[in-house]
Amino acid sequence: MLMNLDKTLDLIRQIAESTVRGEADAVDKEARWPEQSMRQLQQEGLGGFVVPLENGGLGQGLLGLAQACEILGEESASAGLCFGMHCVGTAMIAAKATAYQKKHFLEPIAAGEHLTTLALSEPGTGAHFYFPQTQLLSVSKDEFMLRGEKTFVTNGGQADSYVISTMGVDPEAMQHEFSCVVVEAGSQGMNWGKDWDGIGMRGNSSRSLALKDVRVPARNLLGEQGDQLWYMFQVVAPYFLTAMSGTYLGLAQAAFNQAREHMMHRTYRHSGMSLSQNQLLQHRLGTLWAKIERTRQLIYHACRQYDSGDASAILSIISSKAEVAHCCVEVVNEAMTLSGGIAYRDNSRLETLLRDARAAHIMAPTTDVLYTWLGRALLEQPILES
Structure with a gap:
């Protein structure tokens, strides 16, 4: 099944807004693997998202992966990351695949019959x-x-x-x-x-x-x-960091949407004034949008660099994951503040996002490690310690 990226992302968005959204609460409350979402993605031919075209896949690169995980992550961070890690494992297999590995792994992955991971x-x-x-x-x-x-x-x-x-x-x-x-x-x-x-x-x-x-x-x-070290920097780092960056970007967008929706519809009974009319809150919401958008553009820029073969892309990719970690944690925190006590109640959507967002700094490579890598590369030192 051959689709251009826009049509592919439209299909992912349809699945995200139906299946992924539909099981998101149960996935969180029951610590349940998002099976319905993952199987639906496979059934619709999306399991082969990064499988090369010649092996029956969709042949998408990093930009597509970031956008796919962003769409899924907006509805369920777990679903975004589970799909992303399948794509990372797939990219690892595809990078130097032998004839046997193409037949035994890549073709079944493209057919929606095989799920892999890292x-x-x-x-x-x-x-x-x-x-x-x-x-x-x-x-x-x-x-x-x-x-x-x-x-x-x-x-x-x-x-x-x-x-x-x-x-x-x-x-x-x-x-x-x-x-x-x-x-x-x-x-x-x-x-x-x-x-x-x-x-x-x-x-x-x-x-x-x-x-x-x-x-x-x-x-x-x-x-x-x-x-392994060749795979680490040519495949693992680009795909792994991008899958996480896209997922957490979607999470930040979900938190922003929650805050905006609350402000659009919350009205003070004593004055009849909507939160959307408050100048200070307008300013604070505007800064959140800017934070998300500049992080999005960094991620997309990094992906376009990599997809075009730019050797310097790894610096942008590394910084993307570090920056999106700050972005999603800060945006969720601020969205909860803007939404007031109603967001602080047990089992609110923002509560789930707050718990999910905190992992962004912790998931290896951690934010501190990523900034250290950047500094070493910029100072022309080996990225990995000896």
Whole structure:
């Protein structure tokens, strides 16, 4: 199914306004993975959003990914991030896909029959998710074995495959020798931890995964052994940061909409004056719009740079995720203030947005790490510490 970006985004918007919005409350209250939303996206041919055209997908780049996650994130941050992480995993597979990987993974993803995701974070490494300790051991020329543990795996226990970062085969492997492999769901030795129960982003199914001597076909290796750092900056950073940036941008827009709607319809009984007529509140709402719009333009600019092949795009992409974290937290806080006591009640829409927004600074790479990366790059120092 071939569609231009505008038509594709229109379809995503229809799904967001019906299915995603319809299950958003239950997703948050019950910490439920947004299955209806994800399946609807797959059924409508959107699972292959970033799969290349030649493999049956829609062939969209970073700009499309940012806008898609923004639309979904406006209705449900969890749905936006779950879809985004599927696209990140897909982009990882597609980057250097072999004929087998195209046939076995990309074509089923494009057909809406396969969901994938990323598994990078590990206990003990904190925000330094790019230094995996999971071992990749050689069993034979045709098979590897995995030993280790992953944490905060979005779509955990729901996906059909997991793109996992590992140490190199050599026990003395250094950081440049790390690798990435695709592990299929249900492989013997995969043991999932308890369901995610965070204060926000409650539908992510962000679970831990223990890998106990999991056998993986050598043909599931992405690229060459030791390619992980190439993937990190050429694929993971652009797609992962953009998926999060788009999602949190949508969240900020949702909070703005809530505040604007309240101000448009709230009238003081004693005076008959609408909040929309108050000059101070007009000013405060205007500053929120400007904050969101300048963040949006930074994100879109970064995506256009990357899609056009501009090597300097990574700086804009890194700053996008850092800036949108500040944007969404500040906008939700201010929207709650503008909406008054009615927004502070239990189970209000803004309460959900407030809990979801706070994760923007915490989700690795954290805001502090991103600004450090920027500073290092600008000072011509290695982005990652040795």
